[in-house]
Amino acid sequence: MSRRYLRYRPGKGAQGGTGGRVAPPCAGGSGGSPPQADTSPRASTALLRTRGLVKVYRADGVTVEALRGVDLELAIGEFVAIMGPSGSGKSTLLHVLGGLEPATSGEIWQRGQRVDGLSTADWAVLRRRHVGFVFQFFNLLSNMTVADNVELPALLAGATPRQARKRREELLAELGIADKAGVAPARLSGGEQQRVALARALANEPGLLLADEPTGNLDSSNTRDVLRLLRRAHAGGQTILMVTHDARVASLADRVINLFDGMVADDAKIMPIPRSANGVADVLELRG
Amino acid sequence: MRQPLLALLAKEPAHGYELKLALEQTFGQAYPSPNIGQIYVTLKRLEQDGLVRSQDVEQTTRPNKRVYELTPAGREALRSWADEPSEGPRVRDDFFIKLILAPMAGLADQMELMNRQRRHYLGIMRNLSQLQADSDPADTPARLLIEGAILHLQADLDWLERCQEELV
Numbered sequence: 001m002s003r004r005y006l007r008y009r010p011g012k013g014a015q016g017g018t019g020g021r022v023a024p025p026c027a028g029g030s031g032g033s034p035p036q037a038d039t040s041p042r043a044s045t046a047l048l049r050t051r052g053l054v055k056v057y058r059a060d061g062v063t064v065e066a067l068r069g070v071d072l073e074l075a076i077g078e079f080v081a082i083m084g085p086s087g088s089g090k091s092t093l094l095h096v097l098g099g100l101e102p103a104t105s106g107e108i109w110q111r112g113q114r115v116d117g118l119s120t121a122d123w124a125v126l127r128r129r130h131v132g133f134v135f136q137f138f139n140l141l142s143n144m145t146v147a148d149n150v151e152l153p154a155l156l157a158g159a160t161p162r163q164a165r166k167r168r169e170e171l172l173a174e175l176g177i178a179d180k181a182g183v184a185p186a187r188l189s190g191g192e193q194q195r196v197a198l199a200r201a202l203a204n205e206p207g208l209l210l211a212d213e214p215t216g217n218l219d220s221s222n223t224r225d226v227l228r229l230l231r232r233a234h235a236g237g238q239t240i241l242m243v244t245h246d247a248r249v250a251s252l253a254d255r256v257i258n259l260f261d262g263m264v265a266d267d268a269k270i271m272p273i274p275r276s277a278n279g280v281a282d283v284l285e286l287r288g
Numbered sequence: 289m290r291q292p293l294l295a296l297l298a299k300e301p302a303h304g305y306e307l308k309l310a311l312e313q314t315f316g317q318a319y320p321s322p323n324i325g326q327i328y329v330t331l332k333r334l335e336q337d338g339l340v341r342s343q344d345v346e347q348t349t350r351p352n353k354r355v356y357e358l359t360p361a362g363r364e365a366l367r368s369w370a371d372e373p374s375e376g377p378r379v380r381d382d383f384f385i386k387l388i389l390a391p392m393a394g395l396a397d398q399m400e401l402m403n404r405q406r407r408h409y410l411g412i413m414r415n416l417s418q419l420q421a422d423s424d425p426a427d428t429p430a431r432l433l434i435e436g437a438i439l440h441l442q443a444d445l446d447w448l449e450r451c452q453e454e455l456v
Contacts, residue, residue: 085449247445248438251413258406260452266403272418275413 068262081250084259099123117156132201136213140185171199191222301357316427
């Protein structure tokens with residue numbers, strides 16, 4: 001089985017230019033100012049960057065501050081997990097970063113361009129080309145076959161039916177579900193549905209994969225499968241930002257960001273603890 | 289080491305080296321490979337305590353070997369060990385005490401302590417996941433042991449989250 005198709009191809013996303021389909025970067029707060037070049041020292045490697053990101057929900061006179069000034073940076077090729085108690089803003093952050101919900105204030109930069117002020121339509125174009133999404137509840141289109149679910153994003157992004165089909169075949173084969181192409185998603189197990197969702201997310205070779213509790217609805221064996229696939233995509237260079245409450249899942253990432261009360265409480269690389277030669281028997285010593 | 293040896297001898301009399309092999313075979317990778325000297329020392333103590341008895345068995349081409357068997361007192365000790373519920377795992381006391389005392393003693397910020405502990409747990413979790421991926425699927429004791437450790441660690445992390453919610 002080829003690993004080729006899970007590899008991130010810098011040619012696609014890293015050029016800065018977006019083929020003219022994405023609106024020029026806009027400055028959210030400073031209405032109509034010319035596109036800003038990202039001149040920070042780490043701009044060259046930062047695929048995603050936020051500054052002072054705030055998200056406030058207001059409903060019926062109640063105000064909830066879901067994000068209260070989040071600064072983070074994600075380099076190309078990194079695999080980062082976001083953890084934190086429920087209500088800490090994890091999913092909100094992912095949704096705002098993917099443009100599924102607008103930020104209240106603050107900046108979002110993707111690939112050196114400011115994107116927080118994009119219109120809904122421009123976000124849709126940006127996502128289609130550069131951002132893949134995987135959700136806890138798969139969110140597959142139930143009235144379409146597996147094949148159509150995976151081909152749709154490529155077709156929307158302007159691929160020919162032939163190209164879309166080829167890519168779909170490659171991905172489904174890679175994820176071990178080639179035989180499910182003609183089936184309706186509802187007939188698949190949770191693990192299989194999530195694999196289809198992953199194939200769909202990777203269909204346009206996005207520079208960034210956003211995953212919101214991708215294993216949250218799976219049993220442990222399906223969790224292992226999906227993790228194996230994420231790990232493999234990461235090994236192929238895919239940049240991944242994943243929200244999870246499962247430490248097993250988070251421990252596969254290079255880095256873990258801990259959100260608390262809408263703010264980054266901790267942001268650190270995971271350092272494996274040095275092991276002795278006893279292997280599994282060491283586990284006996286780990287108990288508190 | 290005492291109880292495993294008693295348990296193995298409950299099945300049939302054996303000499304020290306056979307016990308070492310039996311331990312390895314039973315636990316797979318889930319038990320540190322026992323040192324033969326340690327086994328002999330333990331057997332000797334068990335004999336002093338009246339839980340096993342031994343006799344030399346003559347061998348034609350080799351030196352005599354000492355074969356151990358369980359005494360009625362040994363069988364009784366083994367039974368009461370098996371019947372007794374085992375102590376549950378405890379919360380990591382040292383960290384807990386540190387967490388509660390640190391701000392009082394002006395030693396460290398609680399948030400900082402919890403962050404450091406979480407990083408440490410995640411590092412261990414990473415190792416366990418790796419061990420799990422590398423372990424032989426046929427080695428059931430090893431798989432169960434790793435899974436148990438992972439679940440304990442997950443509980444430690446959940447508890448850390450609770451501390452964070454309560455204390456910060």
